[in-house]
Amino acid sequence: GLCDAPNYPYMNRRYLTTPIYYATGDPHLGHAYTTVLADTLARYYRQTGAEVRFLTGTDEHGQKMQETAAKRDMTPIELADQMAESFEAAWKDLNISFDRFIRTSEPEHIGVVSTVLERLWAKGQIYDDVYSGWYCVQEERYWTEREVGAEHLCPDCKRPVEFVEEKNYFFRMSDYQERLIQHIEDHPEWIVPGTRRNEILGFLKQPLQDLSISRPKSRLAWGVTLPFDPDHVCYVWVDALINYVTASGLLDPDSGPDQPGFADQGNSWWPASLHIMGKDIITTHAVYWPTLLMAADLPLPKQILAHGWWIMEDEKMAKSVGNVVDPLALREDYGTDGVRWYLLRDMPTGADASYTPERFHARYDELANVLGNLASRAISMIVKYRDGIIPEAAGDGLEADIASTLSAVTGHMDALRVHDAMATSMDLARTANGYVDRREPWSQAKDPSGAEDLDETLASLARVIAVLTALFLPVTPQKMTDLAGRLGLKSVPTLDQARSISLGGLRVEKGAPLFPRVDR
Secondary structure, eight states, X not given: OXXXXXXXXTOSEEEEEEEEEETTXXXXXXXXXXXXXXXXXXXXXXXXXXXXXXXXXXXXXXXXXXXXXXXXXXXXXXXXXXXXXXXXHHHHHTTOOOSEEEETTSHHHHHHXXXXXXXXXXXXXXXXXXXXXXXXXXXXXXXXXXXXXXXXXOTTTOOBOEEEEEEEEEEOGGXXXXXXXXXXXXXXXXXXXXXXXXXXXXXXXXXXXOEXXXXXXXXXXXXXXXXXXXXXXXXXXXXXXXXXXHHHTOSOTTSOTXXXXXXXXXXXXXXXXXXXXXXXXXHIIIIIHHHHHHHTTOOOOSOEEEEOOEEETTEEOOTXXXXXOOHHHXXXXXXXXXXXXXXXXXXXXXXXXXXXXXXXXXXXXXXXXIIIHHHHHHXXXXXXXXXTBOOOSOOOTTHHHHHHHHHHHHHHHHTTOHHHXXXXXXXXXXXXXXXXXXXXXXXXXXXXXXXXXHHHHHHHHHHHHHHHHHHHTTTSHHHHHHHHHHTTOSSOOOHHHHHHOOOTTOBOOOOSOSSOOOOO
C-alpha cells in the first residue's frame, strides 16, 4: 500500500473538526464554507495515504435552544432532532465525507462532559461564587458594565441585556494565562492565519478573567447537569467544546475522572490535528478550550485554522441580519461541485470574501471553459483519431509542468492555502489547453509521418487529465470520479499514483459536458 512508500510524508492520522453548529436555524453559506473547507482537506489527506477522521455535528443545549423551541411549541430535543436532520441532509447534499456526526444530546457526550467536569472539580479548578452582571440571551454570555455601556446593549448582537445576580460555578481560567501565552509564542503556526494569532495575543495582554461554566436550572433546564451540583447545568460553550474529545475516543464516559488522560494512541484520535472554524469563535477555541484542556491534563490540539466571513454588500452574512444566501439553491443550476469550487477558489483561506453572482459565474465558467473544455477536447480526439484507445506512447510532453504543479499544490495544501492549490491546479489545465493549440493534433492527424507525434500528444493529454482528476478531487469529487471513469480508470488516482500513472491501452468514453453551460 501507499504507506509503505519510502519517506512518505503522511504516514499518520489526521483528525479534522468543524465547529458543531448551533441547532437553532438551518445551515447557511457560512456553515457550508467551513464544512466544505474541512471536507476538502480531509479528502486531500486521504489522497496522500493518511488515515483520516473528520468530525462535524450539532450543538444542542443552551438558552437559545430552550427559547427557540418554546416559540415553536416544541421541546428542545424535538427542535434538536429536527435541526440535526437538516444539517446532516445539507452535508450529504454537499457531498461532505464526514466520518462522525456528533450531537451534544448523545449519552456518550454527556458522559464525557461529566467526566471532564468531575476531573476539574477534583483538582480544585472549579469554585462557586455569586455572579452579578449583564447577561445577553442571544449570545449566551455575560458582559461587564463597561462593555454594555450606558445603553445596556450587548456588544456583539446589539440587543438589550438583562442584569442578573446568581450563584455560578467558575473555572480558574486566569491561572493558565501565562502558560497559554507561552504556548502560542513557542508554536507560531498553532493559530493560522497570523492575523488571528496576533488578535489572541492582543486579547491576552489584558488580565484573563475566570470563566463562568454553569447556569442555574431555575433559569435554564436544558443542558448537561453538573456532576457536583444537581441544580446547575454546564455552560453551553464548555459542553460544546468538549465534543472534540468525545468523538476522539480519548475518554471513556463510564470510567470516572481518574482515567489516564491519554488513551493508547491506537484507540484514540486525540489530539485533533486541526480545528477549523470561522474567525468569530476563535477566542473560545484559542483561549477557553486550551486552558480547559491544560487544567484537565489533556494534550492541546495541534493547530487551529480560523477562516474569514462571507460578506454580502459589506455586511457579514448572518441569520440575524437576514442576508443569508442559501448555497444549496445554487446547486440546482450549477451542481454541487460547482458550488464547492466557487467557495474554495474564491475565498483566500483565512481572509474575508464577498459573494456576488458575477464572481460565482466567473468561477463556474473557469471550470467549464478551462477544465471541462480540456477534458472534452482530449477525449474527443482520442475517440476520433485512435478509436477511443489511449496510445501506448511515452506521453511526457507535459511532464515538467505536472511535476512542478504536484509539488506546488502539496506545498499550498500543507500550508492550508487551499485557494492557491486550486488556482495552481487550474493553471495546469490552462497549460494543457495551450499544449493542444501548440501541437495542433488535427494537423498531426493529416500528416502521414505525424502518427508518432500524434500518439505522443494524445498520451500526454490523457496523462495530464488523470493528474488533474487527482488534484481536483478534494474540491469536485463527483465530477473527478466521473472524469476518471471516462479515461477508463476504476477510480481517481492518489497523488502518488498520479506521479507515474500510465494509461496506454485504456478505452476512453465521451460523455455529456462535465460542467454544462447554464443559461442566465
